[in-house]
Amino acid sequence: MEFSEKALVLRVGRFREIDAWVRLFSPSRGVYTAFAFGGCRSRRRFCGCLDVFNHVHFKVKSGRAYHTLLEGQLVNGHGRLRAEPGRLGMAVNCLKFFEAVEVPPPGARAAHDMLLESLAALSDEPAPPRLFPVYFRARVACDQGFFPSLSVCHACGVTGADLPGAVFHVEEGRFLCPACHRPGRGTFVRLGRETVTLLETVRRAGPATWGGLAPSSAAAGEFSRLLDRFVTYHLGLSWEHGTFVKN
Ligand SMILES: [Zn+2]
Known part of the structure; x- marks a missing residue:
């Protein structure tokens, strides 16, 4: 099953070089974790999306055991947060x-x-x-x-x-x-x-x-x-x- 929704990125971690796990918070699902396979390489599917504080429109595939992020589109990166300590x-x-x-x-x-x-x-x-x-x-x-x-x-x-x-x-x-x-x-x-x-x-x-x-x-x-x-x-x-x- 697939769904798409806007979610806030709470945390991002890497594994296996190019893959990432992402902890998300959405109004309908609360906090959940999803995997972005190839997420650390793919500029096309996740351009600038996989960073803490980003508000992103994600397309998600929900499996029996875990969620997979298919692609994302940045809604708001809250850019000044990162620019000023x-x-x-x-x-x-x-x-x-x-x-x-x-x-x-x-x-x-x-x-x-x-x-x-x-x-x-x-x-x-x-x-x-x-x-x-x-x-x-x-x-x-x-x-x-x-x-x-x-x-x-x-x-x-x-x-x-x-x-x-x-x-x-x-x-x-x-x-x-x-x-x-x-x-x-x-x-x-x-x-x-x-x-x-x-x-x-x-x-x-x-x-x-x-x-x-x-x-x-x-x-x-x-x-x-x-x-x-x-x-x-x-x-x-x-x-x-x-x-x-x-x-
Ligand atoms: Zn009193």
């Missing part, structure tokens, strides 16, 4: 995190659109914000249902707009107003109003708009700390030697 570093960080989270098929379409929008923003924005990979992690965690809403205190239900001095209890994944915060066992990250608003904005607004966010250094610090602790504890991931590893 700062952009490339942020894009690699986002992609590695995305792979490590292992988004299940039901969430693939939304995750695919968000990932493509992120790569486009990192490639096209005049100056992508330094916090972009942290926003990305927050957004993936929110979209996949890992991250609770911070609009109300999870203990007493008071609304979040007036919660100066609120904290996030990392291990319990609970947002607590000052009245409900009882310091004790666990890791608490203080969340000012600006940080709560920042997280809610990232949750709602697309990656193309993140360049317009300009948090204070205090909010940026709280936000980074929150995501760092949350991702380490709940997703079991930490960034080591250029990739996310499971703890």
Whole structure:
């Protein structure tokens, strides 16, 4: 059986000199691996297609045991990502995190659109914000249902707009107003109003708009700390030697 679809290239590896395996992510199939036999030689069938970050229209033959890529046509190579180390570093960080989270098929379409929008923003924005990979992690965690809403205190239900001095209890994944915060066992990250608003904005607004966010250094610090602790504890991931590893 053959099918054709657009997919994002997550990884490429070589084997047997001229053959390649390609890890792909498509909105309908999620993440899958396919082989491109002769892919490292064939300029006609895969011209400029077999590189990480490429969005490609592939023609695929699906066999019983594996998929084979028959040909590809480049849709978007996100060229500036490769030209500038700062952009490339942020894009690699986002992609590695995305792979490590292992988004299940039901969430693939939304995750695919968000990932493509992120790569486009990192490639096209005049100056992508330094916090972009942290926003990305927050957004993936929110979209996949890992991250609770911070609009109300999870203990007493008071609304979040007036919660100066609120904290996030990392291990319990609970947002607590000052009245409900009882310091004790666990890791608490203080969340000012600006940080709560920042997280809610990232949750709602697309990656193309993140360049317009300009948090204070205090909010940026709280936000980074929150995501760092949350991702380490709940997703079991930490960034080591250029990739996310499971703890
Ligand atoms: Zn409360």
